[in-house]
Amino acid sequence: xxxxxxxxxxxxxxxxxxxxxxxxxxxxxxxxxxxxxxxxxxxxxxxxxxxxxxxxxxxxxxxxxxxxxxxxxxxxxxxxxxxxxxxxxxxxxxxxxxxxxxxxxxxxxxxxxxxxxxxxxxxxxxxxxxxxxxxxxxxxxxxxxxxxxxxxxxxxxxxxxxxxxxxxxxxxxxxxxxxxxxxxxxxxxxxxxxxxxxxxxxxxxxxxxxxxxxxxxxxxxxxxxxxxxxxxxxxxxxxxxxxxxxxxxxxxxxxxxxxxxxxxxxxxxxxxxxxxxxxxxxxxxxxxxxxxxxxxxxxxxxxxxxxxxxxxxxxxxxxxxxxxxxxxxxxxxxxxxxxxxxxxxxxxxxxxxxxxxxxxxxxxxxxxxxxxxxxxxxxxxxxxxxxxxxxxxxxxxxxxxxxxxxxxxxxxxxxxxxxxxxxxxxxxxxxxxxxxxxxxxxxxxxxxxxx
RNA sequence: GGCGAUGUGGCCGAGUGGUUUAGGCAAGGGCCUGCAAAGCCCUCCACCUGGGUUCGAUUCCCAGCAUCGCCUCCA
Numbered sequence: 001x002x003x004x005x006x007x008x009x010x011x012x013x014x015x016x017x018x019x020x021x022x023x024x025x026x027x028x029x030x031x032x033x034x035x036x037x038x039x040x041x042x043x044x045x046x047x048x049x050x051x052x053x054x055x056x057x058x059x060x061x062x063x064x065x066x067x068x069x070x071x072x073x074x075x076x077x078x079x080x081x082x083x084x085x086x087x088x089x090x091x092x093x094x095x096x097x098x099x100x101x102x103x104x105x106x107x108x109x110x111x112x113x114x115x116x117x118x119x120x121x122x123x124x125x126x127x128x129x130x131x132x133x134x135x136x137x138x139x140x141x142x143x144x145x146x147x148x149x150x151x152x153x154x155x156x157x158x159x160x161x162x163x164x165x166x167x168x169x170x171x172x173x174x175x176x177x178x179x180x181x182x183x184x185x186x187x188x189x190x191x192x193x194x195x196x197x198x199x200x201x202x203x204x205x206x207x208x209x210x211x212x213x214x215x216x217x218x219x220x221x222x223x224x225x226x227x228x229x230x231x232x233x234x235x236x237x238x239x240x241x242x243x244x245x246x247x248x249x250x251x252x253x254x255x256x257x258x259x260x261x262x263x264x265x266x267x268x269x270x271x272x273x274x275x276x277x278x279x280x281x282x283x284x285x286x287x288x289x290x291x292x293x294x295x296x297x298x299x300x301x302x303x304x305x306x307x308x309x310x311x312x313x314x315x316x317x318x319x320x321x322x323x324x325x326x327x328x329x330x331x332x333x334x335x336x337x338x339x340x341x342x343x344x345x346x347x348x349x350x351x352x353x354x355x356x357x358x359x360x361x362x363x364x365x366x367x368x369x370x371x372x373x374x375x376x377x378x379x380x381x382x383x384x385x386x387x388x389x390x391x392x393x394x395x396x397x398x399x400x401x402x403x404x405x406x407x408x409x410x411x412x413x414x415x416x417x418x419x420x421x422x423x424x425x426x427x428x429x430x431x432x433x434x435x436x437x438x439x440x441x442x443x444x445x446x447x448x449x450x451x
Numbered sequence: 452g453g454c455g456a457u458g459u460g461g462c463c464g465a466g467u468g469g470u471u472u473a474g475g476c477a478a479g480g481g482c483c484u485g486c487a488a489a490g491c492c493c494u495c496c497a498c499c500u501g502g503g504u505u506c507g508a509u510u511c512c513c514a515g516c517a518u519c520g521c522c523u524c525c526a
Contacts, residue, residue: 207524324490
């Protein structure tokens with residue numbers, strides 16, 4: 001029984017699938033107007049791990065993740081830089097998927113673009129207007145939040161409480177709205193801005209109607225799971241849900257949210273604060289697997305601090321994993337230890353307890369090493385257990401690099417020198433290999449080198 | 452003002468009403484090794500503060516302190 005925390009009810013509960021054996025997941029994808037930051041990386045990694053685990057456990061997973069390629073921020077940037085907005089969206093999308101592939105994040109099953117669904121969005125908005133749930137003003141079309149009786153379900157706050165205090169931010173379209181919390185479904189365009197025709201006037205989509213239209217169309221009503229970052233819980237996801245509810249349709253059966261990435265001072269990292277911690281920098285300077293490992297070692301709902309220290313620690317840990325992979329490359333394929341697998345499932349099924357599952361991974365690795373040292377017959381099963389867990393995690397071993405013949409020859413020479421007890425030559429050869437960037441490991445079976 | 456999260460050993464980071472420890476990194480000791488590397492074993496026994504419940508609380512309750520987030524366009 002697979003259980004996940006449900007944002008709406010604030011409890012961990014069973015994910016009841018619409019169709020047994022199949023799971024449809026919608027992940028709120030990026031708005032393509034800038035380079036991906038660490039928060040984007042966390043969300044995609046968390047849900048990549050979720051997806052891989054569900055797939056590994058035998059479910060047929062359909063993951064839909066959108067690209068929002070029309071948005072005010074895209075227009076702002078296009079104006080600021082004096083270039084076509086498509087230039088920005090195309091470039092950013094390619095940077096995005098390039099970064100994701102470096103993170104070893106599998107491409108979603110479907111990647112719909114907002115601009116491909118504008119007609120459907122207009123259709124949906126028309127229906128909302130028809131049903132009396134939305135209305136046009138001088139600057140756009142708005143959804144009437146008071147017509148959605150459980151508005152605030154995800155925010156865990158009533159409409160009145162939301163409005164009661166705080167919020168010195170500007171309220172969009174305040175002067176024309178029936179209720180201050182009503183939100184834009186359609187925004188009329190100013191001259192020169194990208195626009196699409198609509199019955200109310202040329203304009204562009206407002207509050208993420210694309211997610212509603214695309215999730216319901218591609219996954220169907222009452223799809224299994226909707227996910228995204230904590231910061232999208234309200235108002236983004238609240239508003240998506242409100243649109244579906246106002247349409248009289250079933251939205252996601254369950255909605256989950258991953259925690260923030262915080263900086264060294266413990267503050268949230270995001271674009272709006274201006275302290276963008278670029279994911280591309282991280283990928284450039286560190287083994288991309290390190291970020292995945294750091295996230296695996298903390299729970300997906302907890303805030304995670306990404307700093308030099310824990311990334312460095314993860315890199316060191318990965319070295320151990322790679323050493324294990326190299327050591328066990330020739331271990332015969334065997335069925336994975338059933339206790340390890342059972343325990344792994346138990347942990348992962350409990351709201352994706354990757355920290356405990358990661359502890360299990362290291363424990364299994366240690367036991368496998370000990371079994372190999374002792375020549376114990378349990379070794380192959382434990383090794384297979386490690387491999388299984390890593391597969392479900394999307395954690396890859398560094399592939400053994402092809403060893404050039406002259407390097408292999410030096411390793412052979414090193415062994416010959418050792419056999420002849422010519423340790424000066426052996427040490428010199430080892431230093432030479434290490435100087436060239438090779439990791440040299442000498443065992444009873446001989447010397448192996450790898451990158 | 453409303454809602455919510457977090458506070459753990461040298462560092463990161465889980466978890467639990469008590470008995471034997473999360474795990475990773477770092478440090479120290481040992482085994483293995485010609486010496487290393489890799490690996491294995493051992494050590495380092497923490498839980499913001501003040502109350503309360505309890506035979507017993509880091510874990511539950513209350514209060515406080517601190518840090519952080521959301522409350523209209525940020526994953």
